[in-house]
Amino acid sequence: MKCRKCGQGAVVELRRHNAAFCAGDFIEFFRNQVREAIRRHRMLSRDEPVLVAVSGGKDSLALWDVLLEDGYAATGLYLDLGIFDYSVESKARCEAFAAGRGARLIVSRVADEVGAPVPVIKDVTRRPPCSGCGLSKRYLMNRIALEHGFPVVATGHNLDDEAATLFGSVMTWQTDALPRQSPALPSTHPKLVRRVKPLYRLSEKETAAYAFLRHIDYIVEECPFARGATSIAHKQILDRMEDASPGAKHNFLFGFLDKARAAFERVEAVALTECARCGQVTTGTLCAFCKLSDQVKRAL
């Protein structure tokens, strides 16, 4: 198999693009996809700082790498979930990445903010572990960005993540979630920062290949709580569809973004207010994060 650009031996094949690339040309292809995402959705500007949520995995570290290489003022944010050795090792990967590039890394512990780490939150709430974890991450990303003066948070969600989320929303017709699924969410309140997903055009295999070829030491092991997660099951279904019909995930997600998403925009805007406890944005009196924190503290 030969590189589509230079004709040398290829190291990665992209069936959905009917193409293969050598290492150098793949890295350039990857960065161009990120640049196109940023340009098309006006995600970022080199004049403003961006907070990159990093987990120690391939996607977020690949994203941080591309942004730093392209001259963005990108600071990392690592949220320590307290998930046993997994968190210890993923934090070490983020710290090593930051030290190797002279980049700034902000570390925040979920246990300090909620009152307990994710494994305890899981037991207390009796909900799937990804539920309390995701809620805590989204809340803390926004609050820490505000506290440190970042107008935008970038996350490493890739094409597979977005297609699986869309699949899950469609399977249960969560019409309130569909309009919120976007590569770039604007700030709709002074206390909500923008959220962007510059990797949404790139598959999981592509981000893994980029991380490998850039010699990024990322954590390969999956989160122990992700096993059996619905999102993983949805990804496996989509993987089968992609294998039978390369480009299926791309067509599913991009077809939604281009043709269907607008149809689900709510006519009536949701009234945003500020949490009576923490002051962060919510739709009720107390935000979901403060309710979770109360539940944890009552149980301990």
Next chain:
Amino acid sequence: MKVVLRNPRREVEVKGGRRVKDVLRELDILPDTVLVIRGDSMITADQVVADGDTIELRPVMSGGAS
């Protein structure tokens, strides 16, 4: 030849002298779900692996809360 699998890490022996895509098919692994690594390099599914080779099949899936 030796195949290193991850999550959990384990090794299996399979017949070499054939293309990577044939090895993946035998192990019921979809090509787009793994990086195929031989030594320090990634290789494509059309490449032939020899009996004495060791390849790592590194899963690319991550997931859970977002």
